[in-house]
Amino acid sequence: EDQVTQSPEALRLQEGESSSLNCSYTVSGLRGLFWYRQDPGKGPEFLFTLYSAGEEKEKERLKATLTKKESFLHITAPKPEDSATYLCAVLIGGSQGNLIFGKGTKLSVKP
């Protein structure tokens, strides 16, 4: 069964304390892995797409990496405005559009 697992479920950081979020997947035929940010009461906001192992993408304090079995979202020197739930999703080979989402990691950054 295709599965996406995110860890930890929740993460509390002090401002400036770097860390990483994990997304592990068990799927057949990965076509792409996606990271989204979701603020309370809003829709998921697209961050990155990764297509193959070894690929990396960066945006401000965020850096996403991909291996054959997992992806990491590295947050460098986070700020309180980085607080949100970060969702990982995978698009599998047999599907034209069916994203399988993980349950997310709720990040809180304290000043």
Add this chain to the structure above:
Amino acid sequence: DAGVIQSPRHEVTEMGQEVTLRCKPISGHNSLFWYRQTMMRGLELLIYFNNNVPIDDSGMPEDRFSAKMPNASFSTLKIQPSEPRDSAVYFCASALGLSQFFGPGTRLTVL
């Protein structure tokens, strides 16, 4: 740029009533997706369209749910009759390539 537009943003209705959720995708996008988000199950795909044609509706929970896309700029998700277990946030997303962009969602409460 206008993103994905959804209406209404909030809907409160009584069990047995018909509910219609509306979505306007980003102009030029050719794929449209309907998702449901709950605390228990996270984000789940209900149905998606490509060039206005339904491609995969395997996520639609039962016959009470139906979706249409009469043209490239409008889609509806209808629940008839509604039940309390349908209470959730419903998101619409659109895409041109593989990366999907989400609307703000409709929070549905069925009493």
